[in-house]
Amino acid sequence: MLRSMEPFRVGLCQVPAYPLERAEENWTAILAALDEAGHQGAQLVGLPECSYPAYYVRDARPYDRPGVRPFAEVTAVLAAKCRQWRYWLAAGLAVPHPDGSLTNSGLVFDPAGEIRGRYDKSFLWHFDARWFRRGREFPVWDAGFARFGVLICADARQPEVARALAVNEAEVILDLTAWVSWGRTMTELSTTQCEYLVPVRAFENGVWIAAADRFGPEGTSLVYAGRSSVYDPEGV
Template identity: 30%
Template sequence: MRAVTMGLIQLHCTPDPEANIERTISAIQDAATKGAQIVCLQELFHLQYFPQRVAMENYNLAQPTDGPLLERMGRVAAELGIVLIVPFYERAGKGMYFNSAAVFDADGTMLGVTRKNHIPESPQYYEKYYFSPGNTGYPVYATQYGVIGVGICWDEWFPEVSRILALRGAEILFFPSAIGSEPEHPHISTKRAWEKAISAQGIYNGVFVAAVNRVGQEDQMTFYGGSFVSDPFGEIKESLSDQEGLLLCTVDLTDISFARNLLQFLRDRRVETYQPLLELENFQAGGKVHAKGRLDSRK
């Protein structure tokens, strides 16, 4: 048995970043006291979700990787002896900004930074104004408590992300998120779709998945929480409601081998047939699809 205990921290953010940091650190300490070995925070953990609006002054919220915010969080990881995933707004250079997550090992060492690759753009999710597409690829991190991968919010909806992370050895996929109401469709909730889409990625990759969301009203949006951990068969092991909370979940990483041996999705891949996935445009354009699904490229 290879047991590891995860702690997911689901909070409501106020307009005061320092107050959010203090509350988060208190929650991290609580998680560690209760046995958490890997703790993951929500997307942009110490800020309200500012991409609801386009405002140039919000660029001032970004932090460098060697700045006081991450130095402080690294000390927290070292003091508590935990792996800590810290999503933050990164200033990488003049005019260069990313939606990022730093990963600290249990001794406080920063193992690296994952930058969000898929950047959404829709009403009140104006992220393309604030974030460049990530350029770190899909790294995995060999921590003291297991090999982990990170995808940030919109990344979690793309199956290619989890497949790459799994193939690179990730045992747990962490998805820090900020997802809630759809302002142009107030009668629709994406919560069940979000939960199913993410937990399914655990099935076809044979990994554990941990998704962390925020909660509460921020400006014009309401975030629905629902943070959860699912196993390699997509079963939800633990979850939170739409209130603030700490989710603790202990998993056995040896379950991964059993799931992959039973459902041989990785063995039976046909990578030589996947070229259409590398084409941005509709690969059927200019051709006809026969009744049996064969593409006829003749005019």
């Protein structure tokens, strides 16, 4: 059962999509969005799926490519932003591991800049299955003002991912996403996830869901809808 929560402010960083070759432009946009969230007084911030270095990473070693910042540098800067603005951050990143594998993850930082854990995308879909290792754990963090968990994009297509987080006592779920979309114009871009699936996940489990999405084209084959949204426990 949800406890009574005092109001708090969520920042959803709807950043433009960039291909891997434009990682530095992408990084600049990410930092600007994180600063804007801080200026707006956000206490809990979400960066979309694979915000850095890209979603279409092409292989399991994207951080070895020219122009991509080292992963340790990326996490150090994100930690500094959390300390600067005193917020919790769930950052959608491609995360490399010592065994050479890569996960599509939400890395969670606290306001002191400490990494408090990681959620790895469980339901790998399309490009994901080529180079990412699937996750099998569904952690929840207590931020004081709320208990929150993370799911990533296509995880919302599977009822049990959100359900596992709710069973683990999440009150809020951050959906770090890259909603592949359709539409005749940029303003008409949409997806069944934001219109139907995510509201249903919120209603099924009686939780708040806050979805942070990328927008626009990444390369020549992917277009993201934007449509970052907050859904209440009734799916509205």
